[in-house]
Amino acid sequence: MNIPENLEEIFNSATVVKSGKIREVRKSGDIFIKLDRRKNHSFAGEFACAKDLQKAGIPVTEPLFFTKLESGNYLATREFKGVPLEKLLKTTLPGREFFTALTGLLKNMLNAGFIHKDFHLGNLLYSPENKLFSLVDVDSICRIPRFLVPLVPQKIRFHILTEFRAILNDSQLLELFENAGVKAPERFLKKTLERNAEYIRRHWQRRRVQVLSGYPKFTRTDENGVIFDSTAAPEEIAEGEKVNDPGATLFLSHFYLDQIRIPHRKALAFFPESQTVILAKENPVKADTTNVNDMIKRVEFYGITTDTDDWRQGTAPLPELNDLKKVSILPFITQGK
Numbered sequence: 001m002n003i004p005e006n007l008e009e010i011f012n013s014a015t016v017v018k019s020g021k022i023r024e025v026r027k028s029g030d031i032f033i034k035l036d037r038r039k040n041h042s043f044a045g046e047f048a049c050a051k052d053l054q055k056a057g058i059p060v061t062e063p064l065f066f067t068k069l070e071s072g073n074y075l076a077t078r079e080f081k082g083v084p085l086e087k088l089l090k091t092t093l094p095g096r097e098f099f100t101a102l103t104g105l106l107k108n109m110l111n112a113g114f115i116h117k118d119f120h121l122g123n124l125l126y127s128p129e130n131k132l133f134s135l136v137d138v139d140s141i142c143r144i145p146r147f148l149v150p151l152v153p154q155k156i157r158f159h160i161l162t163e164f165r166a167i168l169n170d171s172q173l174l175e176l177f178e179n180a181g182v183k184a185p186e187r188f189l190k191k192t193l194e195r196n197a198e199y200i201r202r203h204w205q206r207r208r209v210q211v212l213s214g215y216p217k218f219t220r221t222d223e224n225g226v227i228f229d230s231t232a233a234p235e236e237i238a239e240g241e242k243v244n245d246p247g248a249t250l251f252l253s254h255f256y257l258d259q260i261r262i263p264h265r266k267a268l269a270f271f272p273e274s275q276t277v278i279l280a281k282e283n284p285v286k287a288d289t290t291n292v293n294d295m296i297k298r299v300e301f302y303g304i305t306t307d308t309d310d311w312r313q314g315t316a317p318l319p320e321l322n323d324l325k326k327v328s329i330l331p332f333i334t335q336g337k
Contacts, residue, residue, distance in 0.1 A: 011035060032061075037073075039072075084124070088128070099179075105133050106158070113146045116138075158177065170189065212251075242278055243276065243277045261298075265280055
């Protein structure tokens with residue numbers, strides 16, 4: 001595709017998808033245009049990587065062109081009719097064929113020598129209608145000789161698989177790891193939980209401040225100072241349940257449980273003035289094989305003690321925290337407040 005002469009004009013009139021001081025993404029028709037305002041930046045590497053992935057048969061959003069103008073660097077890609085996995089999993093529990101296809105994609109990438117250094121649920125799209133995947137934001141992908149791939153730590157090669165622990169029980173996770181090529185699945189799961197627990201402990205206070213200040217990656221604030229979960233849809237908020245107590249603690253607890261990937265009722269919004277929280281009506285994902293005891297074991301990695309009395313089985317048989325005041329996560333969440 002040729003670079004339009006009026007690219008800046010097209011970009012300025014396009015629909016805003018994401019907006020920030022450095023980067024912005026807009027959509028014009030079926031084309032996404034990414035702008036990076038840094039003068040020393042270039043999309044050349046990302047464009048070349050996308051082309052290499054295409055040649056290797058790895059599904060990726062189609063790269064169209066990149067260029068540098070006075071206003072910044074531009075990269076255009078063709079729209080893929082799919083949704084990010086992190087969004088899909090909030091409403092859907094995929095079947096076995098989904099995970100078979102996912103491990104197949106991961107194996108193909110590794111066999112071709114592609115290593116994704118930041119492979120998470122947000123940069124992989126999936127089309128339920130066509131049952132197809134597509135990679136996006138491939139700037140964190142690098143290619144190395146295939147014989148070196150096994151030397152890359154498993155935590156990098158298979159990180160994306162660990163993010164499914166919020167919807168899969170331990171036996172399902174271990175099967176997923178094994179199918180993807182993890183050599184010691186049980187040890188890999190244990191190390192993942194330990195590493196994640198240490199990271200959360202080390203960074204919790206910073207995350208806590210970011211959540212309550214409206215850090216765009218996690219939350220957003222309106223003109224009245226109301227804080228919203230950045231992924232919450234307006235209709236979810238309108239249908240939610242208002243809770244007056246314990247206010248900020250409940251909102252932070254939701255985020256904490258999100259970080260450690262424990263199923264729970266979502267806290268969609270927080271009104272600081274009234275200390276009111278809006279909770280989602282229920283967790284929409286209906287898993288019928290998730291073991292509550294698996295979730296409790298995982299919570300214990302974070303120094304939190306609980307039992308089944310602290311968990312409620314709602315209309316979906318995933319465990320949901322019913323009364324956070326009963327759970328010993330509470331002092332940890334409010335520490336340093």
